[in-house]
Amino acid sequence: MKPVSTKHSSGRAASRGAGDTGSDRRAELLAIAAELFAARGVRATTVREIAESAGILSGSLYHHFESKNAMVDEILREFLDHQRRSYDEVLREGADARTTIAELIRRSFRGVHRYRAAVTIFQNEANHLAGIERFDYLRQASRDFERVWKRVLTDGRSTGAFRADLNITLAYRFIRDGVWTAVHWYSPRGRLTINAIAEQYIAILCDGIAAPERR
Amino acid sequence: MKPVSTKHSSGRAASRGAGDTGSDRRAELLAIAAELFAARGVRATTVREIAESAGILSGSLYHHFESKNAMVDEILREFLDHQRRSYDEVLREGADARTTIAELIRRSFRGVHRYRAAVTIFQNEANHLAGIERFDYLRQASRDFERVWKRVLTDGRSTGAFRADLNITLAYRFIRDGVWTAVHWYSPRGRLTINAIAEQYIAILCDGIAAPERR
Amino acid sequence: MKPVSTKHSSGRAASRGAGDTGSDRRAELLAIAAELFAARGVRATTVREIAESAGILSGSLYHHFESKNAMVDEILREFLDHQRRSYDEVLREGADARTTIAELIRRSFRGVHRYRAAVTIFQNEANHLAGIERFDYLRQASRDFERVWKRVLTDGRSTGAFRADLNITLAYRFIRDGVWTAVHWYSPRGRLTINAIAEQYIAILCDGIAAPERR
């Protein structure tokens, strides 16, 4: 993971390996950068701004990271790796489709909570970043996620848990957009906890907004 | 419409007034710019790229538009004005909540279809753009839309059309994100027409993905 | 005069000869340009601004004038020609030094009044313009003026009209700067007429600001 293929064969060991415990400083800088990237966009955030927010000069950042994109890379990978593992855990439990979907939604919202900045970046800029070679893996991650959701939806439809006329692709997209876009308005200090939001979303998605007595 | 009260228009008469039928060239250039903005992002799209796509030099663009942001401005305003009027029409019909919500959703998807590039820009960059004085009106437009949806949801909940335990704010956000984010994957040449997508979305939203017999 | 050596051998007869009676439109445009050049500086005034002030498009100006600098040229020449003739008249009268100096000052201030915009341009930009080949004549004009003033001062010193210890060069410069710089604050609608200003200046220059009884 994180091959860090330095094009610039400089002798300086700016980037460490992935599993690296990493100095606290490194994590600190990464957190600062993530917040700025999320708030202003990756392109709109200058290396100078990141450095200044950290109280150092822009040149000094290059002792910790190879490049600006290397920071984005690390921020995104951490989130994606976590989320993939989290989804896999659910699948491995092998519950019924409705339970599984609900749990996937819960874990997605928890991802929003825990990796807020990373999710924001992923949501806002995955499309543009994917055009850069270094971020090829974003497309793979999206495909992995898609496979997970679609498998559960298809399974549920065939077992009768979900409507027979459900369009799997559309349903998947609505769910995906619904959970990730929440990052735009979710605030950890807001009135609703992330769990409450997840439950509401599950309710709407599974049973609709219409009052049940109508049927 | 389109008041174009640019503070920065110091003496330059590059942009015409609003109701202006406008030369075809102008509309042509705007369409080209919109596609690029949508595809690559506003910041990432250079004026030079727009000009080259139109077969002219970058400086020549300034004969038609005051600035890059002036183009973004015009693109967004056209969509927002249309959408606002479209929503207002529905409200004026005064149908019941469920019918109204369905119609609002249909008209939103039609907006996605007709103003695809503009919706993409709005969806991707409204947050960042709103930080610029010139784009203050984006916040107002968002608030206007929010009021429309929330009024109908609240009305439907009190008349018993919608679940009594529905969280209006969350429901509004899910709907909003669901319809606008569709622009990311909707293709006019795809298998599903925009109307089919709208109906599927209405179905899921109103009645959920779960099979009805469960209740 | 006004050779108008068109580098661009275009067949269009944009510029007329000098003695040309000239259409009113031409004079009108020149007056508009002069005001703008004076108010904002030659460089800072765009051709577009001139055209817009005249209610036409920038391209249309080129039917009347060869270039922006051609306008500056004409504006300056008119003033310089007039002023030169005016000074010559005084010299030809052959009055005594003090009378002559006073009259030169009066005629300078009258020049400020009548060619306000031109004097402003001359005062503000002669130095920079003189670097352009086309404006070589500015240096000659300055030298001509200098010769006039110095001749009178020298004459007056040798006849005893002026102090024996007068530094001719410095005196000339103070006078020159005093009269031309007045253009920066003189207003035809101000409290003091241009003649009153001239008389005050003559008084200060000849007899000083100190009260006479002190000697």
Place this chain on the structure above:
Amino acid sequence: MKPVSTKHSSGRAASRGAGDTGSDRRAELLAIAAELFAARGVRATTVREIAESAGILSGSLYHHFESKNAMVDEILREFLDHQRRSYDEVLREGADARTTIAELIRRSFRGVHRYRAAVTIFQNEANHLAGIERFDYLRQASRDFERVWKRVLTDGRSTGAFRADLNITLAYRFIRDGVWTAVHWYSPRGRLTINAIAEQYIAILCDGIAAPERR
């Protein structure tokens, strides 16, 4: 001194605070820029020219200064602050009007000598610069100077040191223009020292150019 409260300094720490001793490089660059601004005018001097004169690339200048105008700003403030203090010292000595006027003139010419480039810029471009928000303080500085001179002139007139019929405003303007415009022709390597020029100017101003025996 030099508050440098740039509104535009959004997050960039290019320019240091005021009391800053400042790296030598900074002062060096400022001196180079000042000479060019004085010689060619602010607008006509390109950032590239400044950089090339300093042996660096244009972009590198922005490591030291926020913008071209920021350089102009610093150059002007240094001169204005100095001159204001210098005038205040004279006033605090409380000598009689004629002595005070003479000393103010001496100190003005010394300002011309010491801040030649800055005075040239101030003299040539204050009018145009004052139209820019950032240079609002130029108007204030002019007003401050005006008050100083007028106070002394008024005082001298009422104590009988100066002519009873002296027009204070005109006298002030002639003096102001006379001393500052000298920057256009003064050369530190010329025949006359700045002190000699000052004394000649004082003599002419106080007692006139006319021979005394005439009265």
Place this chain on the structure above:
DNA sequence: TATGAATGAGGTTTCATTCAT
């Protein structure tokens, strides 16, 4: 680790001027 000076490519914008209609 950090600084501070510099690079160099590229961005948006300006503007005098041209020219077919």
Place this chain on the structure above:
DNA sequence: CATGAATGAAACCTCATTCAT
């Protein structure tokens, strides 16, 4: 005479990155 579209050079400025100290 005037328009309106375009040119092309050059302006100011930005910013990721490098590197000697």
